[in-house]
Amino acid sequence: MSLISIRLIRFHNPLLSLLISSTQPKLKTFSSIPLIRVAATLTTKASSSLSAEPKMVKAIRVHELGGPQVLKWEDVEIGEPKEGEVRVRNKAIGLNFIDVYFRKGVYKAPSLPFTPGMEAVGIVTAVGAGLTGRQVGDLVAYAGQPMGSYAEEQILPASKVVPVPSSIDPVIAASVMLKGMTAQFLLRRCFKVERGHTILVHAAAGGVGSLLCQWGNALGATVIGTVSNKEKAAQAKEDGCHHIIIYTEEDFVTSVNEITSGNGVEVVYDSVGKDTFEGSLACLKVRGYMVSFGQSSGSPDPVPLSSLAAKSLFLTRPSLMQYVVTRDELLEAAGELFTTIASGVLKVRVNHTYPLSEAAKAHEDLEARKTSGSVVLIP
Numbered sequence: 001m002s003l004i005s006i007r008l009i010r011f012h013n014p015l016l017s018l019l020i021s022s023t024q025p026k027l028k029t030f031s032s033i034p035l036i037r038v039a040a041t042l043t044t045k046a047s048s049s050l051s052a053e054p055k056m057v058k059a060i061r062v063h064e065l066g067g068p069q070v071l072k073w074e075d076v077e078i079g080e081p082k083e084g085e086v087r088v089r090n091k092a093i094g095l096n097f098i099d100v101y102f103r104k105g106v107y108k109a110p111s112l113p114f115t116p117g118m119e120a121v122g123i124v125t126a127v128g129a130g131l132t133g134r135q136v137g138d139l140v141a142y143a144g145q146p147m148g149s150y151a152e153e154q155i156l157p158a159s160k161v162v163p164v165p166s167s168i169d170p171v172i173a174a175s176v177m178l179k180g181m182t183a184q185f186l187l188r189r190c191f192k193v194e195r196g197h198t199i200l201v202h203a204a205a206g207g208v209g210s211l212l213c214q215w216g217n218a219l220g221a222t223v224i225g226t227v228s229n230k231e232k233a234a235q236a237k238e239d240g241c242h243h244i245i246i247y248t249e250e251d252f253v254t255s256v257n258e259i260t261s262g263n264g265v266e267v268v269y270d271s272v273g274k275d276t277f278e279g280s281l282a283c284l285k286v287r288g289y290m291v292s293f294g295q296s297s298g299s300p301d302p303v304p305l306s307s308l309a310a311k312s313l314f315l316t317r318p319s320l321m322q323y324v325v326t327r328d329e330l331l332e333a334a335g336e337l338f339t340t341i342a343s344g345v346l347k348v349r350v351n352h353t354y355p356l357s358e359a360a361k362a363h364e365d366l367e368a369r370k371t372s373g374s375v376v377l378i379p
């Protein structure tokens with residue numbers, strides 16, 4: 001399917017035309033959402049059956065760390081799921097900045113070669129012996145560990161997958177599992193945003209940034225967003241940013257100071273890192289929260305404790321993985337995310353799709369700041 005036709009399908013999804021509400025939605029419970037089970041031509045045999053031929057699938061592999069060119073499209077062998085595991089045929093794979101960190105070696109992959117990717121939606125094609133609760137044909141999503149979603153099929157622990165409600169388009173779900181659960185824990189748990197707060201979101205038109213702005217607005221906060229150009233500024237405005245700063249042209253600290261009449265903001269969500277960290281601290285009000293959750297521009301320099309003392313600031317460097325440790329935490333985060341999408345509070349922007357085989361091009365564009373919203377790879 002061509003890129004254009006994929007885009008058209010996504011943007012004609014009725015979910016996307018719903019308006020962003022400025023009030024907190026009534027959330028349905030996760031268990032009340034109808035799920036998808038695909039009655040199809042998939043194998044229904046459990047993995048305990050014997051298979052003579054090794055099963056091969058296409059996947060992106062990294063044999064050496066480096067630039068986007070190290071992402072190679074190869075045949076890899078995939079086994080049968082063991083006890084507690086499922087095999088999933090991916091329909092759509094979310095691209096995340098963390099994939100760039102692993103490719104470059106900023107974060108260390110467990111081994112070389114490895115298949116990158118930490119987010120996907122697909123159909124269960126086999127279940128491990130003795131597994132209950134998951135069936136062949138289920139549409140499931142996952143985000144986080146284990147790495148390896150840049151593949152036509154992958155094996156996953158059943159405890160890491162969640163069912164995708166039938167109200168959510170699979171491509172939307174794949175684009176938003178990791179980014180959306182990140183927005184959920186950042187706004188609802190790490191620092192609890194409330195009506196009347198003023199929040200600063202860097203890279204406001206990015207995958208996570210777009211969701212933070214919409215959700216922050218819906219929670220009743222005044223949202224200040226930074227972006228690198230006018231096109232991204234227009235998107236951030238649509239996403240509910242009350243004030244937009246083009247930080248490549250203006251000094252964002254001065255602008256935040258003016259917008260808040262010198263008071264500063266309750267919280268900064270800073271995923272840019274090196275280029276913004278120091279300025280972000282300067283934007284905070286007394287007892288404000290510095291939430292440093294990424295480093296798209298590079299790792300921030302070490303912070304002396306004294307830089308927090310002047311305003312009694314809080315500093316945290318959170319990761320989604322530590323906020324979805326238990327199965328209950330995972331189901332709660334995914335459930336709140338899916339219901340927030342279904343109710344129209346979040347308008348998920350899948351602005352770019354690439355064939356999975358062209359993951360290198362997708363990485364190149366993400367790193368060059370050419371993308372906005374979510375990027376999805378289609379196997």
Ligand SMILES: NC(=O)c1ccc[n+]([C@@H]2O[C@H](COP(=O)([O-])OP(=O)(O)OC[C@H]3O[C@@H](n4cnc5c(N)ncnc54)[C@H](OP(=O)(O)O)[C@@H]3O)[C@@H](O)[C@H]2O)c1
Nearest residue numbers: 096097203206207208227228271294295296297319320369
């Ligand atoms: N801690 C966690 O659990 C967690 C989870 C998910 C994501 N994250 C982090 O959240 C951030 C956003 O992830 P994402 O996947 O949604 O990516 P993204 O925001 O769509 O892309 C990164 C954006 O950062 C901005 N940026 C600023 N300086 C940059 C530079 N030197 N190089 C590249 N980009 C730069 C760009 O926006 P402008 O052009 O507008 O500047 C760019 O579009 C990443 O840092 C990621 O590591 C953290």
